[in-house]
Amino acid sequence: MNxxxxxxxxxLTGFLGSGKTTLLNRILTEEHGKRIAVIENxxxxxxxxxxxxxxxxxxxxxxSNGCICCTxxxxxxxxxxxxxxxxxxxxxxxxxxxxxxxxxxxxxTFFMDDEIRAEFSLDGIVTxxxxxxxxxxLGRSDESTEQIAFADVLVLxxxxxxxxxxxxxxxxxxxxxxRMAKVVRSKQADVPVDTVMNLEAFxxxxxxxxxxxxxxxxxxxxxxxxxxxxxxxxELSLAEGPDPAMSLVVVSDQGTDDAELRxxxxxxxxxxxxxxxxxxxxxxxPAGKHVNLKLDIPGDKSFFLEVxxxxxxxxxxxxxxxxxxxxxxxxxxxxxxxxxxxxxVAQHEHDDEVGSIAxxxxxxxxxxxxxxxxxxxxxxRGVDIFRMKGFISLAGESRRFVFQGVHMLFDxxxxxxxxxxxxxxxxxxxxxxxxxxxxxxxxxxxxx
Amino acid sequence: MSGLNAGSTRGVIRQGWSATxxxxxxxxxxxxxxxxxxxxxxxxxxxxFAGKSGATxxxxxxxxxxxxxxxxxxxxxxxxxxxxxxxxxxxWNATDGQVSRTIDVGSAWVENxxxxxxxxxxxxxxxxxxxxxGADGAEAWRSEDHxxxxxxxxxxxxxxxxTACYGRVSFFEASTGKLQQKLEWQxxxxxxxxxPDGGIVVCGSQDNSVHFWRxxxxxxxxxxxxxxxxxxxxFDSTGTLLATGGGEAVTVWSFLGRGPEGTRxxxxxxxxxxxxxxxxxxxxxxxxxxxxxxxxxxxSLNRDGEGSRIGNGxxxxxxxxxxxRPDGRALAALDAQGGVTVWRVGNN
Numbered sequence: 001m002n003x004x005x006x007x008x009x010x011x012l013t014g015f016l017g018s019g020k021t022t023l024l025n026r027i028l029t030e031e032h033g034k035r036i037a038v039i040e041n042x043x044x045x046x047x048x049x050x051x052x053x054x055x056x057x058x059x060x061x062x063x064s065n066g067c068i069c070c071t072x073x074x075x076x077x078x079x080x081x082x083x084x085x086x087x088x089x090x091x092x093x094x095x096x097x098x099x100x101x102x103x104x105x106x107x108x109t110f111f112m113d114d115e116i117r118a119e120f121s122l123d124g125i126v127t128x129x130x131x132x133x134x135x136x137x138l139g140r141s142d143e144s145t146e147q148i149a150f151a152d153v154l155v156l157x158x159x160x161x162x163x164x165x166x167x168x169x170x171x172x173x174x175x176x177x178x179r180m181a182k183v184v185r186s187k188q189a190d191v192p193v194d195t196v197m198n199l200e201a202f203x204x205x206x207x208x209x210x211x212x213x214x215x216x217x218x219x220x221x222x223x224x225x226x227x228x229x230x231x232x233x234x235e236l237s238l239a240e241g242p243d244p245a246m247s248l249v250v251v252s253d254q255g256t257d258d259a260e261l262r263x264x265x266x267x268x269x270x271x272x273x274x275x276x277x278x279x280x281x282x283x284x285x286p287a288g289k290h291v292n293l294k295l296d297i298p299g300d301k302s303f304f305l306e307v308x309x310x311x312x313x314x315x316x317x318x319x320x321x322x323x324x325x326x327x328x329x330x331x332x333x334x335x336x337x338x339x340x341x342x343x344x345v346a347q348h349e350h351d352d353e354v355g356s357i358a359x360x361x362x363x364x365x366x367x368x369x370x371x372x373x374x375x376x377x378x379x380x381r382g383v384d385i386f387r388m389k390g391f392i393s394l395a396g397e398s399r400r401f402v403f404q405g406v407h408m409l410f411d412x413x414x415x416x417x418x419x420x421x422x423x424x425x426x427x428x429x430x431x432x433x434x435x436x437x438x439x440x441x442x443x444x445x446x447x448x
Numbered sequence: 449m450s451g452l453n454a455g456s457t458r459g460v461i462r463q464g465w466s467a468t469x470x471x472x473x474x475x476x477x478x479x480x481x482x483x484x485x486x487x488x489x490x491x492x493x494x495x496x497f498a499g500k501s502g503a504t505x506x507x508x509x510x511x512x513x514x515x516x517x518x519x520x521x522x523x524x525x526x527x528x529x530x531x532x533x534x535x536x537x538x539x540w541n542a543t544d545g546q547v548s549r550t551i552d553v554g555s556a557w558v559e560n561x562x563x564x565x566x567x568x569x570x571x572x573x574x575x576x577x578x579x580x581x582g583a584d585g586a587e588a589w590r591s592e593d594h595x596x597x598x599x600x601x602x603x604x605x606x607x608x609x610x611t612a613c614y615g616r617v618s619f620f621e622a623s624t625g626k627l628q629q630k631l632e633w634q635x636x637x638x639x640x641x642x643x644p645d646g647g648i649v650v651c652g653s654q655d656n657s658v659h660f661w662r663x664x665x666x667x668x669x670x671x672x673x674x675x676x677x678x679x680x681x682x683f684d685s686t687g688t689l690l691a692t693g694g695g696e697a698v699t700v701w702s703f704l705g706r707g708p709e710g711t712r713x714x715x716x717x718x719x720x721x722x723x724x725x726x727x728x729x730x731x732x733x734x735x736x737x738x739x740x741x742x743x744x745x746x747x748s749l750n751r752d753g754e755g756s757r758i759g760n761g762x763x764x765x766x767x768x769x770x771x772x773r774p775d776g777r778a779l780a781a782l783d784a785q786g787g788v789t790v791w792r793v794g795n796n
Contacts, residue, residue: 052514055555057575059596061614061636063655070655074596074614074636077654078559082533085472085490085784086515113654114676114722 006121007084009093010197011106013147014128015137016099019157023128023189023196024096030193034091037083039076041098052090054079058098060105068383069408072109077116084119092197093120100143103127103150104386104407110202111409124199127151127181128189131170132161138352148174149354149386149430150406151181152201160187178430179356180389202404219265219345220272221247223320225338226254226261227328228312234305234328234336236285236315241324244296246317247276250287250305254314256340261314265344268316273437279303287313295324312339354386357436359427359443364395369446374410377442382408384434390427393418395448459759460746462792464778465502469495470509473768473782477521479528479542482773485780486542487788488516488530494538495788496545499773502790506545512536517559523567531558537572539585549585560598566606569622573598578611580625589625594618599638604646604663612640612651617661631661633668639679643687648703650690652678658692669709671701675722682726684733688751691735693723698737700753714753718745718760724767729776729793734758736779738767744781746793761791 014020028036041058056075063070076095083090097106103125110122127147130137137144148154154174159167171183184191238246249271254264276292279285281301285293295301305328307313317326320343328336370392378385389404403412427443457463472490479486484505485497492512496505512532521528527548531537537558539549556575563570569588570581576593578601596614604610607622614636619629636654643650650660657672658681671692678694690701690708698716701708721740728735735747735755742763749755761781769782781789 057597059614061596061654062634064633064635064653064657065655072636072654074654078597078599082515082517082557085474087471087490087786 006119007090007093008123008198009095009110009120010123010199011103011125012094012096012128013101013103013125013150014099015130015133015144017133018099018128018130019155019189020096020128023155023191024094026189027094027193027197031092031197035088036092036094037090039079039093039095041096041101058101067408068104069108070112071105072112073105076106076109077113080116080120100141102143102146104146107150107406108409111406111411122202123197124152124201125150126153126155126196128155128157129174131156131158131167134170145177145352145354146386148177149432151178152199153196154178154181154183155189155191155196156183156185157189158187159185173352177352177354177356179358180387180428180430219269221249221268221316221318222344223317224261224265224314224342224344225321225328226256226312226314226340227336228339229307229336230310231307233331234307235333236303236305237327237329238293238295238301239325240298241295241319243319244294246293246295246319246324247272248285248291248293248318249289249316250285251314251316252287252311254312256312261340261342264314265316269440273441353432354430355434357429357431357434357439359440360425361443361447362422362424364393364423364448365425365446366448367394367396370394373442373446377439378408378410381431381434385429385431387430388428390425392425392427393423457759457761457791459757460794460796461744461759461761461779462794464790464792466787466789467497467502467504469493469786469788471786472784473786473788474516475519476769476771476780476782476788477519477528478771478773478780479521479525481525482775482778484542485771485788485790486519486521486528487782488512488519489786490515492516492532492534494530494540494545496542497788499778499790508545511538517557518561520561520563522563523565529561529563529570531561531572533557535574537561537570551581553579560601562601562603564603564606564609564622568606569609571601571603571609573601573611576613578609578620580609580622588623591620591625600640600651602640602642604642604649608646610640610642610649612637617649617651629663631666631668633659635659638677639681641681641683641690643683644685645687648687650681650683652681652692652694656694658694671708674699680723680726682728682735684728684735684749685731689733689749689753691726691728691737693726695722696720696739698723698726698735698747700749700755702751702753704751714749714755716747716755716757718757719743725770727770727772729772730774732776734776736770736772738763738770738781740766742767742783744770744779746779758796759793761789763787763789
C-alpha cells in the first residue's frame with residue numbers, strides 16, 4: 001500500500017585503509033540537511049551528528065539450499081526493516097562493508113527480500129581502491145577482486161602516493177577487470193558526491209548509461225590490410241619481429257568500407273577460434289583458414305598467396321604490418337600498396353581471473369533460444385558471474401528489452417520502443433574465468 | 449484522539465473504537481484484564497487507552513529514543529515491559545504510566561522482550577545475547593553470544609526460555625541459563641512459536657519455508673513452497689493447529705493424528721497482499737489474520753485446519769499488530785500509519 005518513493009541505498013566497499021570512512025564523512029558533510037542513515041560494520045570514525053549511525057554485525061545468512069545467490073545480509077534485513085517504519089523516513093542509506101566483505105550478499109539482499117525490495121532500491125556499489133596497495137591486495141585476496149568486479153564506481157584513491165605511469169597502468173588493469181564501472185581518481189576520497197550517489201546503477205532505465213567505449217569489441221587480431229589483386233601468385237614478406245610466429249587469416253572478396261571491414265572481422269573471429277594450421281616460410285597460405293606463420297628462423301621470411309580471379313583480398317593479422325615490416329609483392333617483386341587499412345583493439349592477455357565480456361551484435365534475438373542460453377549460462381556459471389547489464393532486441397517485440405543482474409538474480413523488462421533506431425544487442429558480463437569465445441558463440445546462436 | 453467509528457466491518461467483527469498514535473504502531477497488548485490497551489510506536493512513544501471507550505488514559509511521547517521495538521504485558525496484567533533502539537527496557541505500571549524500573553543493556557537494540565508464563569522472569573534479547581531478570585529486577589544470567597543476532601525469543605514453560613537465530617534454536621534453563629537443548633538447521637530463522645505445551649517449536653525461515661522440531665524425539669520437518677517468508681506464526685491454545693503466513697494465503701497445519709507430515713494444510717484465502725499477523729482467540733478455534741492489504745479477517749477453523757471466514761474489518765494500511773482481549777470478545781488491530789482499532793467480536 002506504500003506508494004512512496006523507494007529509499008536509495010549505496011554500498012561502500014574497499015579494503016581497510018582505502019578511504020571509506022573519509023568518503024563517508026565527506027558525503028555526510030556535503031549532504032548536510034538530508035536525513036542519511038549509515039550502517040557501519042567496522043570501527044569507523046564517522047563524526048557527523050545529524051546522521052543516524054548504526055553499528056551492525058555483518059551477518060551473512062546462507063540458505064539451506066546452499067545457493068550463494070540466495071545468501072543475504074541478515075543484519076541489513078533487520079535494521080532496514082526497522083528503519084523503514086519511521087514516518088520521517090530517511091532520504092538515503094549508506095552501507096559500509098568491512099574491508100574483507102564479498103559485496104554479493106549485500107547486493108542480493110535488495111533483490112531477495114521482498115519487504116526490503118518494496119521499500120529500498122539499491123543505487124550503486126562504490127569501491128574505494130588504495131592506489132598504493134591494491135596491486136598487492138589483488139594478488140592476495142579474492143575479496144578485493146570481487147569488490148572491484150561488483151563496482152559501479154571505482155574510486156582510485158590516494159593517487160598522490162603513486163606516480164602517473166603506475167596509476168595509468170593500474171587504471172587499465174581495473175578497467176579490464178570491470179569495464180562497466182566508472183573510474184574516478186582522488187587523493188583523499190575528495191570526489192564530487194554526485195559521482196558516488198544517486199547513480200541509479202541498478203535502475204533498468206539507466207542500464208545504458210555506461211561508458212560508450214566499453215563496448216568497443218576486442219579482436220584476436222590487431223591489423224587488417226585490403227589489397228586489390230589480379231589473378232596470379234603473390235609473395236608475403238616479413239622481416240624479423242617481436243614474435244616467433246604470427247596468426248593470420250586471408251579473406252577473399254573483402255570490402256573496404258567500415259561496415260564491410262567489421263563484417264570481415266566478425267567472420268575472422270570465428271576462424272581465429274579454430275585451431276591454426278602451421279605454415280612455414282616458402283609455403284602457400286590457404287585462403288579462409290586460420291594459419292600460424294612460423295617466423296622463428298632469422299632474417300626475412302616469404303610466404304605465398306595464389307589468387308585465381310581478380311578480387312580484393314583482406315589480410316587479418318595478429319600484429320600490425322609495421323611490427324614485421326609486412327609487405328605484399330607481385331610476381332616481379334613490386335610492393336603493392338593496400339587499398340584500405342585498419343587497426344583493431346587487440347584482445348589483452350588477461351592476467352586477472354576476473355574480467356569483463358562485452359557482446360555487441362546487430363539484429364534480433366529469438367526469445368526462446370535466448371532464454372535457454374541465458375538460463376543455462378546462469379545455472380552453470382552464475383556463481384562466477386558477478387554483474388551483468390545490457391539490452392536486447394527480441395524478435396517480435398517493438399520495445400528494447402533491458403536487463404541487469406547479480407549472480408543468478410536476473411531482472412529484466414521491456415523499456416522504450418525501438419522506433420527508427422537500428423535494432424541491436426549489447427550485453428556486458430563481469431565474472432571470473434568466463435570463456436569469452438564460448439559466450440560470444442552462445443549468444444550468436446540466439447540471433448534470428 | 450479516539451472515536452467510535454472504526455470503518456466498515458462484517459460478520460462477527462463489529463463496530464468498536466479507533467484512535468491514533470504518533471507513528472507506525474509497532475506493538476501492543478491488553479493489560480488490567482482487558483481494561484486497558486497499551487500501544488508503542490516507531491517514534492518510541494507509549495500509550496494506554498481505556499479498553500471500552502478508547503479514551504487515552506496516559507501517553508509518554510518519545511521515551512525510547514530511535515523507536516520502540518517490542519512490548520510484553522506481564523501475565524498479572526498490571527505491569528508491562530517495552531524495549532527499544534535506545535538499548536533500554538522499561539517496566540511500566542499500566543494504570544498510571546510510571547516507569548518502575550529501567551534496564552540498560554549498553555549499546556545494542558533490544559529487539560525482543562518476554563515474560564515467563566508465571567511472571568517470575570523477564571527475558572530480553574539484544575544483539576547476539578539474551579539476558580534474564582528475576583522478579584526483583586536483578587539480572588539472573590546472560591547468555592554467551594549466539595552465532596548471530598537473536599531473532600526471536602519465547603518461553604516454552606515457566607522454567608525454560610527458547611531463542612532463535614541463524615541456524616539454531618536454543619533452550620535455556622530459566623533460573624541458571626544452562627543450555628538444555630540445541631536444535632540446528634542451516635537457515636535464517638526469522639520467527640518462532642512454541643506449542644502451548646512447549647513440545648513443538650516452529651520457525652519461519654528467510655528462504656520461504658517453515659521448519660519445526662518435535663522436542664521429545666528431536667525429529668524435524670520442513671514445509672516449503674511458501675511464496676514469501678513466513679514471519680507470522682500462531683498455535684491455537686490446544687496445540688492442534690498451526691497457522692502460518694508466508695504469502696497471501698493463511699496456511700493451517702493440523703497436528704491431529706500423525707500430522708501435519710503427509711497431510712494437506714487448510715488454505716484460507718482472502719488477503720490480496722501477504723499476511724503480516726496471525727493470532728488465535730484465547731481458548732477458541734478462532735483465528736484473526738491481518739495483511740499488508742490492511743484487511744483483518746476472523747476465521748472459524750476445524751480441527752483438520754480447514755476453515756471459513758466469519759468476519760472482516762479494514763484498516764488504512766499494513767496490519768502491524770493483532771491482539772485478542774483476554775475474554776476473546778474484542779480484537780485490537782494496529783496499523784502502519786499509527787491507527788489503533790478495537791472491534792467488538794460477536795459469537796456468530
